[in-house]
Amino acid sequence: MSLVSMLQSVLVLSGALFFLIGTVGLLRLPDALARLHALTKVDNLGLGLIIFGLMPSAGSVAVALKLLLIWALVLAASATAAHLIANAKYVRQRENADGASSTPQLDPARDAMPGRGNKHAAP
Amino acid sequence: MTPGVPHSVLAVVAAVLLGTVVLGLIRIWRGPDLADRILTAQLFGTTGVALLLVLGQIQEAPALRDVALLLALMAVLTMVAFVARVWRAEDHSAAPRPPNEHSDAGRGK
Numbered sequence: 762m763s764l765v766s767m768l769q770s771v772l773v774l775s776g777a778l779f780f781l782i783g784t785v786g787l788l789r790l791p792d793a794l795a796r797l798h799a800l801t802k803v804d805n806l807g808l809g810l811i812i813f814g815l816m817p818s819a820g821s822v823a824v825a826l827k828l829l830l831i832w833a834l835v836l837a838a839s840a841t842a843a844h845l846i847a848n849a850k851y852v853r854q855r856e857n858a859d860g861a862s863s864t865p866q867l868d869p870a871r872d873a874m875p876g877r878g879n880k881h882a883a884p
Numbered sequence: 885m886t887p888g889v890p891h892s893v894l895a896v897v898a899a900v901l902l903g904t905v906v907l908g909l910i911r912i913w914r915g916p917d918l919a920d921r922i923l924t925a926q927l928f929g930t931t932g933v934a935l936l937l938v939l940g941q942i943q944e945a946p947a948l949r950d951v952a953l954l955l956a957l958m959a960v961l962t963m964v965a966f967v968a969r970v971w972r973a974e975d976h977s978a979a980p981r982p983p984n985e986h987s988d989a990g991r992g993k
Contacts, residue, residue: 762890769889773938777900780931784904787911787927793919796911800923804930811897811934815941818888824946828937831953835933838960842926845967850919 765817772814779807793850801843805836894942901935922966929959 762770786799812832819825908927915921933952940948 763887766887766889770893773889773893773897776934777897780901780904780934784907784927787924788907793915793917793923796920797923800927800930804927808930808934811937814889815937818941820946824949827949827953831933831937831949831956834953835930835956838956838963839926839930841960842963843923845963846919846923846926849967849971850917 769814769817772810776807776810776812776814779803779810783807794847797843797847801839805832805839808832808835889941891942894938898935898938898942901931901938904931905935918971922963922971925966926959926963929955929962932959 780803783799783803786803787796790796790799809832812828816825816828819828905928908924908931911924911927912921915924932955936948936952936955940946940952
């Protein structure tokens with residue numbers, strides 16, 4: 762296996778690892794606004810690493826640039842969607858601020874994933 | 885011409901991405917808010933793009949790259965449509981909107 766292939770494999774595998782990290786953040790963070798952070802930043806970085814790993818295998822320069830364009834488009838699309846969701850969520854959060862809050866409070870017993878080392882989770 | 889990434893590595897990456905999507909389903913089931921579910925839809929969009937690109941490399945089908953491009957576009961359109969039409973519309977669901985006194989419609993000359 763050549764050096765470029767090894768580098769490509771490292772990039773693609775770390776991209777997949779970043780996707781996994783982002784999803785763990787999606788599951789364990791307390792609020793929707795915090796989950797947006799994990800989703801847009803980490804997942805887009807993982808996608809970028811995967812694309813950088815796949816780019817040397819593309820047939821021509823045009824195809825490699827198309828892959829890069831896909832990443833740029835997903836970045837812009839995720840930023841737009843995240844802003845829209847966060848804005849709407851923040852507006853609702855402020856509307857409910859006088860009465861009962863509709864946002865989930867930090868509750869380790871509720872949000873913990875079941876497991877052996879986790880004392881907050883249900884057995 | 886580089887030999888490229890070995891197919892076993894790409895298969896592992898595709899399996900990890902699929903596991904990511906399955907874990908995202910937990911957030912759809914559990915998410916107490918509508919915002920949690922719609923941002924998991926964004927996860928599906930990004931992970932779908934990555935999965936399509938990896939599968940396009942495994943199966944040597946370059947058309948899947950164009951499908952990934954279209955999926956990215958559809959994801960942002962879906963998000964905008966949902967937030968503007970469904971989510972915002974819930975705020976105005978109760979009372980009918982009063983007619984706008986400042987519009988010029990209906991006024992004779």
